[in-house]
Amino acid sequence: MLIEIPNVFSKQEVNQLREQLDARTWIDGNQTSGMMASTRKRNQQLDKDDPVALQIGELIMARLLAHPLFVSAALPLQFYPPLFNRYQGGDTFGYHIDNAIRSTSDGMVRTDLSATLFLSELNAYEGGELVIQDTYGQQSIKLAAGSLVLYPSTSLHQVTPVTSGERTSAFMWLQSMVRDEGQRRLLFQLDQSIQTLTAQQAAEQELFNLTGVYHNLLRRWSEL
Ligand SMILES: O=C(O)CCC(=O)C(=O)O
Numbered sequence: 001m002l003i004e005i006p007n008v009f010s011k012q013e014v015n016q017l018r019e020q021l022d023a024r025t026w027i028d029g030n031q032t033s034g035m036m037a038s039t040r041k042r043n044q045q046l047d048k049d050d051p052v053a054l055q056i057g058e059l060i061m062a063r064l065l066a067h068p069l070f071v072s073a074a075l076p077l078q079f080y081p082p083l084f085n086r087y088q089g090g091d092t093f094g095y096h097i098d099n100a101i102r103s104t105s106d107g108m109v110r111t112d113l114s115a116t117l118f119l120s121e122l123n124a125y126e127g128g129e130l131v132i133q134d135t136y137g138q139q140s141i142k143l144a145a146g147s148l149v150l151y152p153s154t155s156l157h158q159v160t161p162v163t164s165g166e167r168t169s170a171f172m173w174l175q176s177m178v179r180d181e182g183q184r185r186l187l188f189q190l191d192q193s194i195q196t197l198t199a200q201q202a203a204e205q206e207l208f209n210l211t212g213v214y215h216n217l218l219r220r221w222s223e224l
Pocket residue numbers: 037085093098116130157159169171
């Protein structure tokens with residue numbers, strides 16, 4: 001399941017973030033890749049300990065953890081904090097699958113979900129599509145600045161060459177409370193329907209029951 005989350009940041013906010021990020025020192029992106037990825041990757045990144053990157057990363061995580069659609073879809077347990085990349089002048093990242101386990105200062109994170117937060121305006125570059133081989137086929141994703149795509153880390157994916165302009169983004173991984181993609185999707189669908197019915201002030205007793213079912217499934221399927 002691939003989910004687009006629009007307007008995580010407003011245009012004005014994104015412009016401010018990009019300005020701060022542009023002013024930092026960008027380094028060869030291969031410093032953070034796994035073995036499979038490094039032969040296929042040509043881009044730039046900020047050092048993971050860059051203080052501005054860390055601060056903006058915190059802001060992104062806080063924003064996402066307060067976003068009902070993100071929380072419903074991801075059921076987040078632990079982030080691998082956002083990193084920042086930039087593609088220009090033909091930079092690309094060929095097909096790969098992200099490493100399964102990443103270590104942070106707080107311990108190991110299993111990468112159940114991957115996300116890209118687009119920080120460049122759509123008209124600021126050509127190419128740079130994030131192409132994801134999802135369960136439902138291939139999807140080509142290029143979102144407005146401030147919007148995020150969330151997809152299973154089991155997916156093969158690539159970033160096509162940026163043939164003009166510049167594509168800046170934040171990318172991150174997270175461990176979900178529910179490891180299994182199918183179970184996570186069922187919980188998401190159930191939760192979304194409950195939210196819609198709640199907004200319509202429909203069938204109170206059935207909603208009460210369904211909410212109980214949601215929590216009992218989550219209790220059964222989550223690992224903390
Ligand atoms: O730039 C992106 O959207 C994705 C980056 C990516 O796939 C990675 O760094 O593993």
